Amino acid sequence: AQSVSQHNHHVILSEAASLELGCNYSYGGTVNLFWYVQYPGQHLQLLLKYFSGDPLVKGIKGFEAEFIKSKFSFNLRKPSVQWSDTAEYFCAVNAVTGRRALTFGSGTRLQVQP
């Protein structure tokens, strides 16, 4: 079964700082990869996803993520964060074949200080 690790549990940044949140997964087969975001008081929503093709994917609000297959990683990046990016970020993976339930990481709480 697949698993997902998010190593940063709580990140505090100042506005305009650059962001990189780590995500590693363990699964030997082909996977789909996702980042979801949960803003305070809101439900989870999709930030970006990777299915195939260009390993650098761009999502909403200036976020991007790079799939590095050799490292089993799908790190989330943003060059310059804003106060409104304060939220919890979840990496998720599912197998293309076999058990297809979407597995989430434990989440990273991002706090952006004005």
Next chain:
Amino acid sequence: GAGVSQSPSNKVTEKGKDVELRCDPISGHTALYWYRQSLGQGLEFLIYFQGNSAPDKSGLPSDRFSAERTGGSVSTLTIQRTQQEDSAVYLCASIDGGRGTGELFFGEGSRLTVL
């Protein structure tokens, strides 16, 4: 409505009681997930329904937990003999069966408090 609807939004119960949580997915979505979100624990997978296939129950934490999906639409998560450690937000999400965008659409969740 157009989104995933969950009820109740809040439930307070006494230890040992049974509770039922309901999820009404987006019309036409063939797959449905239940997750549990506890403080500091992220999203814990509980169960996954995909069309008429046997559900993936591998995430259910004990036999006190069960779920069903009637008519390929509404799902009910039942927790029997609730314990304090069951306190969490229970999230439901639906998807169009893995085709299309592959995006999960989440409900607002049902917050369960077991006293």
